[in-house]
Amino acid sequence: MALDLPILLGTVRNERRSIWVARYVESLLSKRPDVTTRLWDAADLPFGNLVRREWEMTERPDVVDQFVHAMDQADGFVIVTPEYNYGIPGTLKNLIDHLFDEWNRKPFGFITDGAAMGGTRAQDQLRQVIAGIRAISIPTSIPVQWIEKTWDQTGPKTERNDWNSRFDRFFLELEWYARALQRERQDSARSPGPA
């Protein structure tokens, strides 16, 4: 079965470096057999601070309809985000909060960037948030340490083969969960909610 695995970029900061990672990930993921992907950039989505969730919006821009539809059709997600002050950017939290059913029972993989820790504290936060939307965080994640020194707009500056094989293992695991959950969602898509 084909898998649709969109990438979500979680920052809108001017001169953000995370877009280097997001584009690199998109280039690798789009070459994998039986996988389609697309990079969804928070900067292109009119969400901002949460006022109304997507299903509460009376007038929705076309891009919101397109985004919601794409998330609904997706089998899993890659989040690419920096760590800001030991957490995830508010932009990313708002983006996630605008939807709910579309995330349910689907796997999320995290690729984060930051300084010494490569965004691992943002990953820990994401694991909590993803549980809140009744979805699954895959065990494997990728931290990108010292992005400003080790990457540029073309990708990793050194050890590209090593990076690519780490990404391959990450994709393999995301695909495994996406395939398993896709099969089960065909019977019952929605989570019963918290116990």
Ligand SMILES: Cc1cc2nc3c(=O)[nH]c(=O)nc-3n(C[C@H](O)[C@H](O)[C@H](O)COP(=O)(O)O)c2cc1C
């Ligand atoms: C507001 C802000 C807060 C930051 N806080 C952290 C942090 O808590 N941990 C960390 O490792 N790096 C932190 N950094 C460094 C960023 O993770 C790093 O500069 C990264 O490139 C930022 O991603 P961006 O360029 O896509 O915005 C911070 C950067 C900014 C702008």
